[in-house]
Amino acid sequence: MQFQMRIIIAGAGYVGREVARSLSRSRADVVLIDQDPSAIERARNIDCLAILGSALNRETLQEASLKDADVLIATASDDVLNISICHLAREVYSSIAEDELPTIARVTRPELQGEAKRNSLKDWSGVSKGIGVHDEVVERLILGLSCPGASHITPFGDSPYHEAPLIAEVMLKVDGRDLVQRTIAGARELLRERMPNILAITNSEGSIKILSPDDTTVNLQPKHRLHIATPNGAGLREAIGICGHTVTELANRERVLILGHSAAGFGEVLALRYLEDGHAVTYLTPELDHANRLSGQLTAHTKHLDILHGDPHDEELLEELDVSGHTIGIACTEDDHDNLGLCLLASNLGVRKTGAILRRPSLLQMAQKMSLTYLVNERQVVVESILQHLRDKHSTSTASMGTEANLATFVTTITDHQDNALIDVPVETLIPDKEEENPNRFQLTVRELHRISSLAFIARKGDQRNTITQFTGRNIRVGDVLTFLSKPEELHEVARLVDILTTAAHQD
Structure with a gap:
């Protein structure tokens, strides 16, 4: 079983709740602190320990078992409050554990966001990481305006947004003749390497179906909303054009x-x-x-x-x-x-x-x-930036709703612990095209994972980050970051199945 992190979140507003919801769905041990009773009440449907109290109170931090925490995140809209909470938590933790507690503070003021970008916030505040999204918000808006026809664009990774892998929703129009009335497998045979990676569809009635790369059960129709993974902004614009939209560069x-x-x-x-x-x-x-x-x-x-x-x-x-x-x-x-x-x-x-x-x-x-x-x-x-930092610096698995209410992502990093059975496994193993006779535990788990999720892409770090969306002939490596698309209600099960896969023995 993967290492289960204990994460304390100070602030139960929208940002704090959504970070807590994401981490709890990925099976982390989450504690949420707020002194506002109504904020704690709104968090009642999240699988976490919710404490009514001030994170600036030593007793509250001790009640949250700060000594067992792996990281503390301060998510209030008040920059000074967040920095103060992180400072106190580090002091209390070091007096108990004789070690340094990693802390993350949300910062909103432009001058503090500049300090965070320069990585100089820690020098004078002690905060390990400041999360400010001023530039990211602007970049995302510019990207969205350059891709008319796409909605719910969610970038992943730490690359500039036009270079980052994306998941987006695109409406299929009548003019998308290469896709209309075809199955995913049929369209792929026609378009080959130009075929976008379609992970799921939402039909005109709002029903969602998770798809495999070679699905033959669904004929694509105009007004289907296609949930697409692409390696970058250029790939998304090409997918938009294939779906029948007019794409014009500025x-x-x-x-x-x-x-x-x-x-x-x-x-x-x-x-x-x-x-x-x-x-x-x-x-x-x-x-x-x-x-x-x-x-x-x-x-x-x-x-x-x-x-x-x-x-x-x-x-x-x-x-x-x-x-x-x-x-x-x-x-x-x-x-x-x-x-x-x-x-x-x-x-x-x-x-x-x-x-x-x-x-x-x-x-x-x-x-x-x-x-x-x-x-x-x-x-x-802000939520996505916090989760991205946890993935990059702490190899934390995260389950995020993104900007869509009906679909969500589960992101996990392949670690090098001895019994990780996914290391060096062909990526196609996670996308079975047939049911094996007498399947072993690993194969049964893959089949169940494939039923409720779709592998969007793999981010691989080397001299530079490489995003893999075409999986043929690729093996999974240590450090690979796998992103799956699923329905929100299935996220906890996706996390459980991935956890099993990383420990399941290969058996004939």
């Missing part, structure tokens, strides 16, 4: 419209990114001081930058700015509802692609039914 100089201002500064980062890529940016902000600051910050790009002070809701002003001549429109205010309204306004006035960053996860599913190109849930990106 020209050398497109016009990008940014509306509004927030303390997080997402608009400024987006403007800089598009300007550095050679595009023209129009930035409309309601605050005169902000407009003046922008002019000073972006002086090197003034040739292709227009900064204007005015009301982003003013239709007459937008028409004067030739809003319909802009390819992309992005809303960057503090208010989620305002962002959605501005996106709809820009779309109605002729902007072809619109996007926004939302902070309230409850709005995301509703907003995705609107005619907007792409939306990013900032808090979900």
Whole structure:
């Protein structure tokens, strides 16, 4: 059996609860601490120990068995509180265990996120790892806006998002003639290496089916939502085209419209990114001081930058700015509802692609039914970044809901303990194409795992990370990171079966 980590999470808000839910589904031993009774009540359906109390209280940390913890994660929205919790936990732990406790702190202020990026946060705060997602949120929005036709794009690994392996949902259109009315096996025979790795489908009634790479039981139909794994952004754009969507790359100089201002500064980062890529940016902000600051910050790009002070809701002003001549429109205010309204306004006035960053996860599913190109849930990106760090630094298996309510991923690292029976096994072994006669325990477990999950890709570390989506002729190695797609209710069973596979003996 794989080593079971004990993880203490301080903060039972959305981020803390989702991290706890993910880790508990992957069979970790999780403790959740919060002094808000309502937050603890909302965590009652998570398989963890929930403690009502302050993580800044030594007695509460002792009640959580801090001495047995492998890592502590502080997830509150208050940066100072998170850093203080990590500092106290390290002090208490070192007095008991005479060792150093790894700690992770969520940070939200741009200056602290810069410290975390430079890995200098630990030098003065003692926090092992600061998780700030300012740049990641911006990168994910830019990626989503470059892939119209895809939704629920979830990158994996630590590569830049356009190079990272992805799982995404793409609607199959009538124009996707190479896929429509074909089985997965039939389409693969036709498209060969161009065939996207289709892991599951959601039909028009909302029913989900997990698929194998050579499935012959389902004929693909228009309006099927295909859940696809690709090695990078270019692979996703190719898959979108195969599914019948029109895919156009941004020209050398497109016009990008940014509306509004927030303390997080997402608009400024987006403007800089598009300007550095050679595009023209129009930035409309309601605050005169902000407009003046922008002019000073972006002086090197003034040739292709227009900064204007005015009301982003003013239709007459937008028409004067030739809003319909802009390819992309992005809303960057503090208010989620305002962002959605501005996106709809820009779309109605002729902007072809619109996007926004939302902070309230409850709005995301509703907003995705609107005619907007792409939306990013900032808090979900925080959750995924924490889980990614746990996988990379602690080889922790994680089970994540991602941005979809109906599908989830289980990610596990192949370790080198002596009885790990997956080492040097052909990858195809995990994707059986027939039922063996007199199967042994290993084969029975693989068959059951294959019934409830689909192997998306394998991330392999070497001189550089290599993402494997074509499994023929490949063997599993120590250090490989395997990602499976499954239904949320099956995640605990997927974790259990993978645990069995890593210890099952090979028998004839």
